[in-house]
Amino acid sequence: MQKLIEELVSIAILVAVIGFVISRLPRVDVGHSPEFRSRRLRNWLPVGLLYALLYMGRYNLTVSKEVFGEMLDAAGQPMMSNADFGTIFGVGTAVYGCAFVLNGPLTDRIGGKRAILIGAFGSIVANLWMGAVTQTGAPGDLMLWLCVLYGVNMYFQSFGAVAIVKINAPWFHVRERGTFGAIFGILISLGLYLALDVGKHVVDVLPLPWVFYAPALLLIVLWVMVALWVENSPAEAGHADFDTADASSGDDAPRLPVRVVFAQMLSHPIIMTIACIEFCSGFLRQAIMQWYRTFAKAIGLEGTFVYDHWGMLSCCAGILGGVFAGVISDRMFGSRRGPVSAVLYGMMLAGAAALVFNLDTVLLGPIIVFMSMCVIGVHGMLSGTASMDFGGRKNAGIAVGIIDGFVYAGTAAMSFTYGAILPDGEAAKTVGNWIAWPIAMVPMAVLGLVLARRVWHAMPKRRGGH
Numbered sequence: 001m002q003k004l005i006e007e008l009v010s011i012a013i014l015v016a017v018i019g020f021v022i023s024r025l026p027r028v029d030v031g032h033s034p035e036f037r038s039r040r041l042r043n044w045l046p047v048g049l050l051y052a053l054l055y056m057g058r059y060n061l062t063v064s065k066e067v068f069g070e071m072l073d074a075a076g077q078p079m080m081s082n083a084d085f086g087t088i089f090g091v092g093t094a095v096y097g098c099a100f101v102l103n104g105p106l107t108d109r110i111g112g113k114r115a116i117l118i119g120a121f122g123s124i125v126a127n128l129w130m131g132a133v134t135q136t137g138a139p140g141d142l143m144l145w146l147c148v149l150y151g152v153n154m155y156f157q158s159f160g161a162v163a164i165v166k167i168n169a170p171w172f173h174v175r176e177r178g179t180f181g182a183i184f185g186i187l188i189s190l191g192l193y194l195a196l197d198v199g200k201h202v203v204d205v206l207p208l209p210w211v212f213y214a215p216a217l218l219l220i221v222l223w224v225m226v227a228l229w230v231e232n233s234p235a236e237a238g239h240a241d242f243d244t245a246d247a248s249s250g251d252d253a254p255r256l257p258v259r260v261v262f263a264q265m266l267s268h269p270i271i272m273t274i275a276c277i278e279f280c281s282g283f284l285r286q287a288i289m290q291w292y293r294t295f296a297k298a299i300g301l302e303g304t305f306v307y308d309h310w311g312m313l314s315c316c317a318g319i320l321g322g323v324f325a326g327v328i329s330d331r332m333f334g335s336r337r338g339p340v341s342a343v344l345y346g347m348m349l350a351g352a353a354a355l356v357f358n359l360d361t362v363l364l365g366p367i368i369v370f371m372s373m374c375v376i377g378v379h380g381m382l383s384g385t386a387s388m389d390f391g392g393r394k395n396a397g398i399a400v401g402i403i404d405g406f407v408y409a410g411t412a413a414m415s416f417t418y419g420a421i422l423p424d425g426e427a428a429k430t431v432g433n434w435i436a437w438p439i440a441m442v443p444m445a446v447l448g449l450v451l452a453r454r455v456w457h458a459m460p461k462r463r464g465g466h
Contacts, residue, residue, distance in 0.1 A: 030173040036239050040171050043230055043237065044180075047164055048187040050120055050222035054160045055191025056199060057127045057215035061088065061150060062290060063199040064211045066297070084143055086419020089290065090412050091147045092154040097408035099158035104401020105258040107159065108394070111232045112166030115397075119159025120223045124216045126153035131212030158404070165384060165400040169393035170233040174245040174460065177385045178330030178337075185322015185380030189315040192289070197311025247460045248392025261398050270458045271390050271399060273451055274382050275406035277341065280448035281382070282410025284348060285375045287441055289314070291418060292368050295437060298428040299360075306365030317369045321377030329381060337386040338455035341378050345452045348374040349445035355438035360431045378448075383407060389460040410444075 032040075065085050107115040130149045133142075164184075172180045194215075202214050231237040243249055256264075265271050296307045306313060325340045333339040351371040358364055383404050391399020417440060423433040 030175055031242070036234065039234075039237050039239060043171060044168055044183070046222060046225040046229055047116060047167055048183065050116065050219065050226055051160050051164050052187050052191035052194060053215055053219050053222055054120065054123060054157055055188070056194040057123050057153065057212075057219060058157050059192070059195035059289075060127070060199050060211045060215060061085070061146070063196060064203050064208060065294075067203050067208050083419045083424070086415045086422075088143065088146050088150055089286075090415035090419065092150040093286075093408045093411040093415055095151040096154040096158050097405045097412060099155045100162065100401035100405035100408075103158050104162050104398040104405075105261070107162045107166050107397035107401070108255075108261075112163040112168075112397070113226065113230050113232050115159045115166065116163035117223060117227060119156045119163060120219050120226070122156025122159075123153055124219050124223070126150075126156065127212040127216040127219075131209040131216070134212065135207070135209040158401075158408075161383065161404045162397050162400050165387055166393075166396045167230065167232060169246070169388045169391075169396040170241060170244065172244065172388070173242070174389055175330060175335050177388055178326040178328075178335055178381075180326070181329065181337075181380045181385035182323040182326025184384030185325065185376055186319050188376055188380060189318025189322065192318060193311045193315035195311070196289075196314060197309075200311065244393055245460075246389050246392045248394035255394070258398075261395050265391070265395070265398055265402055268390065270455055271402065273455050274337075274386050274390070275403045277345075277448050277451045277455075278379070278382050278403050279406040279410035279413075280345075280444045280451070281375055281379050282407035283414040283444045284352075284371070284410075284441055284448070285379060286411045286414045287418065287437070288368055288372055288375070290415070291422070291437060295434055298423075299431050299434070300429075301364075304365060306369065313365075313369045314372050317373035318376035321373035321375070322380040324373075325377035325381040326385070329385075334459075335389075336457065336459060337381050337389065338452060338458050341381055342449060342452035342456060344374040344378045344381075345445060345449040348378075349442070349449055352438060352441040352445045356435070356442070359434060359438065378452075379407070390458075392460070 103115070103119075126149055130146070130153070133145050133149065168180060199211055199215075203211050206214075233241055235241045293307065293310055296302065296304070301307050321344070325344060328343075329335060329337055329340045348371055351367050351374065354363070355367050355371070358367060383400060387400035387403050388396050391397075418437070421436045421440070422428075423430070427433050
């Protein structure tokens with residue numbers, strides 16, 4: 001408990017320092033009143049905290065897979081291998097990615113608030129069900145149950161990423177959205193901390209089912225807050241709507257049929273390039289997050305600083321990456337998202353190449369944390385910000401659905417790839433047998449850099465143009 005408190009204090013100090021630095025920068029003035037800014041804070045904060053808690057209810061399998069193995073071994077049942085867990089995560093992420101085809105346009109129709117409430121409710125039910133199955137025992141194959149329930153959980157989780165962008169699009173001008181991208185990166189990072197460190201703490205001190213029950217109960221609290229406080233637009237909250245200067249600016253025509261909007265988005269070169277970049281981000285982010293601790297434990301790195309503080313360091317790295325990307329985008333590159341994404345991908349490529357030669361050195365941990373900073377910065381900038389810019393507030397749901405669908409297509413590719421090529425059992429205890437882990441990251445980082453360079457000058461066209 002003392003370590004957990006120390007980590008929370010460290011993160012709070014980091015957030016406070018960043019908040020102070022950002023507050024001292026010259027404000028991007030687009031005419032908002034102090035009252036509007038205050039109401040906007042009360043709108044995005046509960047949505048953001050709910051989104052962070054969805055992460056806790058998404059990656060709880062990651063922190064509990066070793067305990068699942070021990071539980072099954074004690075019960076005389078076959079252990080779950082890396083390939084088994086790769087399959088579970090692969091199924092879940094494939095469902096998550098495919099769900100955007102339905103949930104993106106659905107969110108545009110029903111509104112972001114209703115969508116995130118539906119998604120959170122579904123995730124609550126799925127996590128409670130996984131906890132019950134773990135506690136009481138599943139009839140039949142536990143792996144099959146986890147595949148099904150994790151898939152259900154991930155379907156409803158997909159509403160979260162779409163809804164948070166849809167809700168915030170009408171509240172932020174294009175010139176402010178880099179800052180929102182920084183906020184988005186902070187929320188992702190806090191979610192990872194809740195999942196990786198707080199979730200691990202739950203696994204260590206409470207019975208295994210509580211790794212599912214805990215996020216479900218916390219989600220219930222945030223569900224109520226969002227239902228009571230959040231509105232889809234400034235007008236619904238009693239403030240005037242304003243021109244956000246994104247791709248929907250000046251587009252007052254009736255909403256087009258979903259198939260037409262999908263066709264427009266899928267033929268939009270900037271959106272599809274961003275989606276392909278985010279495919280690479282999905283592969284790289286999860287290659288780091290899902291496998292670092294497994295690798296470290298297999299080769300005996302338990303007790304090292306990075307291993308023991310992985311959640312806190314991932315959180316701090318993500319916060320720094322998100323803030324770096326957002327502030328630089330708005331203040332150095334005129335609210336263009338491509339340049340900062342290219343810079344971060346160049347840094348990721350350098351990190352992946354360095355990792356190949358440092359699996360068994362003291363530089364392993366710092367390189368992994370550095371790469372986490374870069375990839376979360378890119379993800380917040382593109383999925384959280386560029387999707388608003390180029391989809392526009394009118395079609396933000398479909399745009400982020402396509403982009404985040406590609407993120408999780410990349411995650412699914414990672415899951416099945418590493419489930420097939422990474423070592424198990426005694427072979428996993430030899431460092432050299434893990435060389436495929438960093439080598440597979442290098443071509444993804446190269447591809448991401450090349451694609452990010454192609455959208456260096458991209459800016460949204462107004463009055464409904466693409």
